[in-house]
Amino acid sequence: MSQPAVPLIQTKGLKKYFKVRGGLLHAVDDVNITIPERKTLGVVGESGCGKTTLGRAIIRLLEPTSGEVLFKGENVLKYNRGKMRDARKKMQIIFQDPYSSINPRMSVSEIIAEFMIVNKTCENRKAALQRTVKLMDTVGLARRYANVYPHELDGGRRQRIGIARALSLSPEFIVCDEPVSALDVSIQAQILNLLMDLQDELGLTYMFITHDLSVVKHISDEIVVMYLGHVVEQASSNELFENPFHPYTKALLSAIPEPDIEMRNMPITVIKGEVTSPINPGSGCRFAARCDYVMDICKRETPVFSEHKPDHYVSCWKLHSNMKG
Amino acid sequence: MSGRINSAATETEVLIFKKENRLKEIWRRLKKDKLALAGLFLVCFFIIMAIFAELIVPYAAAVTINPHNRLARPTNEFIFGTDGFGRDLFARCLHGARVSLSIGFITAIATAIAGSIIGAIVGYVGGKLDDIVMRALDIFSAIPSILFAMAVVAAMGPGIFNICVAITVTSIPGFVRIVRSAVLGIAEQEYIEACRAGGTSTARILFRHVLPNAVGTLIVNTTANVSQMILTAAILSFLGLGINPPQPEWGSLVSEGREFLRTAPHLTLFPGLMICLASFAISVFGDGLRDALDPRLRT
Numbered sequence: 001m002s003q004p005a006v007p008l009i010q011t012k013g014l015k016k017y018f019k020v021r022g023g024l025l026h027a028v029d030d031v032n033i034t035i036p037e038r039k040t041l042g043v044v045g046e047s048g049c050g051k052t053t054l055g056r057a058i059i060r061l062l063e064p065t066s067g068e069v070l071f072k073g074e075n076v077l078k079y080n081r082g083k084m085r086d087a088r089k090k091m092q093i094i095f096q097d098p099y100s101s102i103n104p105r106m107s108v109s110e111i112i113a114e115f116m117i118v119n120k121t122c123e124n125r126k127a128a129l130q131r132t133v134k135l136m137d138t139v140g141l142a143r144r145y146a147n148v149y150p151h152e153l154d155g156g157r158r159q160r161i162g163i164a165r166a167l168s169l170s171p172e173f174i175v176c177d178e179p180v181s182a183l184d185v186s187i188q189a190q191i192l193n194l195l196m197d198l199q200d201e202l203g204l205t206y207m208f209i210t211h212d213l214s215v216v217k218h219i220s221d222e223i224v225v226m227y228l229g230h231v232v233e234q235a236s237s238n239e240l241f242e243n244p245f246h247p248y249t250k251a252l253l254s255a256i257p258e259p260d261i262e263m264r265n266m267p268i269t270v271i272k273g274e275v276t277s278p279i280n281p282g283s284g285c286r287f288a289a290r291c292d293y294v295m296d297i298c299k300r301e302t303p304v305f306s307e308h309k310p311d312h313y314v315s316c317w318k319l320h321s322n323m324k325g
Numbered sequence: 326m327s328g329r330i331n332s333a334a335t336e337t338e339v340l341i342f343k344k345e346n347r348l349k350e351i352w353r354r355l356k357k358d359k360l361a362l363a364g365l366f367l368v369c370f371f372i373i374m375a376i377f378a379e380l381i382v383p384y385a386a387a388v389t390i391n392p393h394n395r396l397a398r399p400t401n402e403f404i405f406g407t408d409g410f411g412r413d414l415f416a417r418c419l420h421g422a423r424v425s426l427s428i429g430f431i432t433a434i435a436t437a438i439a440g441s442i443i444g445a446i447v448g449y450v451g452g453k454l455d456d457i458v459m460r461a462l463d464i465f466s467a468i469p470s471i472l473f474a475m476a477v478v479a480a481m482g483p484g485i486f487n488i489c490v491a492i493t494v495t496s497i498p499g500f501v502r503i504v505r506s507a508v509l510g511i512a513e514q515e516y517i518e519a520c521r522a523g524g525t526s527t528a529r530i531l532f533r534h535v536l537p538n539a540v541g542t543l544i545v546n547t548t549a550n551v552s553q554m555i556l557t558a559a560i561l562s563f564l565g566l567g568i569n570p571p572q573p574e575w576g577s578l579v580s581e582g583r584e585f586l587r588t589a590p591h592l593t594l595f596p597g598l599m600i601c602l603a604s605f606a607i608s609v610f611g612d613g614l615r616d617a618l619d620p621r622l623r624t
Contacts, residue, residue, distance in 0.1 A: 061522055088524040101515035104621060105537045115523035149620040165519065 006073040008205045009035040009058065009173055014067035016050075016057045023280035027053040028064070029229035032305075035173070035222075040199065040206040042220030042237065044213060044252070048275060050229040051209045052096075055175040058207065059091045060084065071173070089119060092166040096178040098158035102150045102165075109146040112136065112164045121169060135164040140194060156187035163194065173205045181212060192219060213256050217241055225249045228278050228286040231305065235312040245314040248287050285317060293318045354617040361613020367606035375422040387416035388571045396589045405595045408578075409585060414592065417573035418599055424485065424568055425575040426603065428558045432492045433550040436500050439493070441543055444504025445531045449512050459505070462498040470495035471560060478566040488567055492557050496550060503546055507539040541615045548611030552604025559600075575600050 016028040027050040035041045043051045056062040058069050060076060069076045076087055095101035102111050113132045115121075122128040136143055139160040150158055159179060166174055176195065180188040196219060198204060210216050216223060216237075223240045225233040225248065233246040244250045254269040273290045285291070288298040297317050305315040355361055374381070391411030399406045405414035447458045465473075477491035511517065512535060520530045536543070559576015561567035568574045575596045582592030616622050 056518075059522060061518060085524045088522060093519070093522045095515045095519065097515060101519055103516045103534055103538070105619075107620075114520075114525070118523060118525045118529065151621045162519075165523070169523065 005037070007034045007070075008037045008072060009033075009207070010068075010070040010073075011058060012068040012070065014054070014057060014069060015065045016053050016062060017065045020279060025279050026050075026229045026281055027278065028057055029281075030067075031226075031229075031231055033224055033231065033234070035205055035207060037172075037205055038199070038203050039221040040208050040219055042216035042223040043207060043209045043226060044211060044216050044223060045226035046211060046275065048278070049226045050278075051211075051226050052177055054226070055093065055177050055207060055209050059088070059093055059173075059175055061093070085119070089121070089169040090171050091173045091175070092169065092171040093175040093177060094159075094162050094166050094179045097182050098155050098162055099182070101162050102158060104150055107147050107149055108136075108141070108153075108161055111150070111161055112168055115165060115168045119169060131168070132164075135167055138167065138198070139164045154187075155183050156190060159183060159187075159191055160194070163191075163198070167198070167202070170202075171204070173207070176206055176208045178210050178212075179208075180215060181210065188215070195219065213252060225252065228275065228281065230286055230315065231313075232287065232316070233312075233314045235309075239309070239312055243309070243312070245308055245312070245319055246287075246316050247291050247293055247318075285315075351614075351617045354622075355613055358613040358616065360609050361617075364606045364608075364610030364613065367602065368610055371422060371426060371603055371606070374419060375426050378419045378423055382413065382416040382419055384416075384420055386413045387420045387573050388412065396585060396592075398589075399591060406589070406591045408581065408592055409589075412571075414578075414595055417578055418575070418596055421573035421575045421578055421596065422599065422603075424572065425555045425558065425600075428485065428489055428492070428574075429551040429555040429603070429607075432489050432496070432554045433547050435489070435493045436496045436550060436554075437543060437547040440497050440500030441504050441536060441539075443497070444501040445508050445536055445539075447501065448505040448508030449527070449531055449535060451509075451512075455505075459502075462501055466498045471557070474557065474561060475564065475566055478561060483566055483569060485568070488558055488561055491561070492554050495557075496554070500546060500550075503542060504539060507542045508535055511535050511538045540618055544611050544615045544618070545608075548608045551607045552600065555600055555603070 011031055011033050014028060014031045015026075018025040018027055029050075031050075031054060033041060043054065045051050053062060057064040060069070064077060067077075071087060071091065076084070076091075079087055106114070109129070109132050112135055113128045116128045116131060117125075122131055133143060133146070136146065141157060141160045141164065145153065145157070150161065153161070159182075162179075179195070180191050183191060192215065195206070199206060206219070208216060208219055220237045223235065223237050224231045225240075225246065227248050233240065233244070233249045235243070240249065241253065244253050248271070251269045251271045254266075258266075271290050276286065276289050283302055284300055285294075285298040285303050288294050291298065295317055301317075303315040303317045304320060305313055306320065308314050308319055355365075378384075389412060391407070394403075394407050394411040395409060397403055397407040397411075403413050403415060405418060408414055408417065443458065447455050473495050474488075474491040477494060478487055481487040481490070517530060517534060520534055525534070555575060558567055558574065559579060562574055562577035563580040568577060570577070578596035579593055579600070582589070582594075582596065585592050
């Protein structure tokens with residue numbers, strides 16, 4: 001992926017720590033990711049690994065502790081209020097829960113038009129209305145729902161409202177924070193297809209956060225695997241699924257249910273133990289306590305995130321030593 | 326499904342913001358709730374009676390002492406009877422309604438406005454501001470409210486306006502606490518986060534997204550407050566810090582009737598009934614209004 005163009009989104013040493021009782025919770029720790037324009041970066045990891053925090057930190061819904069977020073080469077974290085307001089139009093988010101992410105007291109058209117009114121992107125009310133109708137068509141919401149309240153709609157339609165709202169400011173980058181995990185499986189496919197169509201039509205760039213690996217494979221160009229705030233592996237979608245290097249990634253992939261009778265007796269690598277505490281983690285590999293291949297160095301020093309194959313990055317001491325030896 | 330984005334919205338008329346129709350919509354839903362409608366009717370009745378009190382019975386009848394006709398039972402001439410000074414109790418109740426209802430409504434509304442603004446800001450902004458304001462209010466509520474109201478009235482002198490100030494000030498802390506807790510729950514919702522992602526200003530988030538979702542709590546507490554405040558005003562009058570006699574007021578009518586409870590119970594009964602009916606009507610109407618305002622309960 002050696003392209004000279006400036007990537008749309010890039011983070012450098014992005015950190016987000018939360019103060020909690022007993023110390024600092026390292027939710028996102030030194031994350032460096034790059035998302036080229038019109039591509040989708042999938043972010044996977046189990047609950048509590050910091051993937052949602054990462055998404056919110058990038059669009060500055062949460063103020064990062066340190067590091068940089070570059071949007072078209074400019075550090076968004078240095079923006080003042082006015083500039084940030086403009087930048088927000090370009091960076092939107094789609095939420096996980098379509099039930100809590102839309103205001104129950106507003107009608108569908110009001111919800112979709114709200115950002116346009118707030119940002120005065122349309123010259124008048126009528127223009128905002130017209131664009132609202134257009135957006136409803138775009139996301140596949142029937143126009144008769146315009147004056148309906150969200151509680152009258154099912155999860156899939158509600159999620160379409162959320163998508164229309166995110167699109168209303170014509171963003172270039174959208175953080176999709178588990179947009180389908182709260183939906184029925186049949187509706188998941190509809191929403192995923194919608195998101196992919198929209199990407200083609202509008203030239204969107206996605207950061208797709210999920211813990212559902214089959215979903216992420218379907219939609220992503222590039223995937224990063226997170227574990228306790230660290231990125232442990234990064235590769236293109238196909239490469240990662242064919243050639244996982246990191247023991248955690250391997251375990252994750254083996255846990256995907258395969259609808260194939262032949263696979264019935266295949267052993268599943270179950271990760272032993274539980275996630276170690278993200279509060280004041282010491283140095284060393286964060287996966288060390290659960291890793292089958294743990295070595296002495298893993299507990300002492302944080303592994304280096306390095307390229308093991310072209311465009312395939314892993315942070316694991318075992319692979320590192322294999323490479324050297 | 327491709328090309329959806331280009332399917333221009335020529336038929337805008339299909340979709341209209343129903344802003345103008347919202348009031349109509351609320352009224353339509355309120356109409357279905359017969360109890361609330363009865364409440365509204367009763368409240369309006371009381372208010373109209375209070376406004377036109379002078380036309381129905383002149384104020385003079387409420388304050389003219391007539392020693393020959395003390396403690397008369399209800400008759401055709403005096404439908405509520407007369408009090409210990411021979412004054413027409415009906416006239417006193419009617420003119421008392423002016424004072425009591427104004428105190429009740431003004432203070433309840435003033436408390437609701439001040440309390441929601443403070444509560445919403447404190448609950449939404451949180452952090453140090455929350456700590457400071459809430460601790461200050463804690464100190465405030467450590468003083469018994471009636472003592473505090475007495476102190477305010479004593480300092481500022483009696484009179485309707487001063488009573489209103491005293492009652493409002495003492496009831497703000499409780500209201501702030503209620504609003505704050507409602508706002509804390511709402512502020513955590515993802516739609517508030519979505520607002521921030523869309524660049525919505527804090528003021529707009531508070532008044533357009535947070536408070537409308539707390540409106541149920543606001544209305545129920547405000548309507549409950551109205552009767553509470555009429556009673557507080559009554560206590561103040563009873564202690565001689567409220568309305569100056571001989572001007573009538575429901576609370577003081579009840580306490581005046583107290584001496585004659587055995588011999589002439591109607592002196593307490595009628596003004597007491599007024600307070601009961603008014604608070605009942607207001608709270609029933611409030612409940613109906615809360616339901617009518619909630620689109621989730623729309624039928």
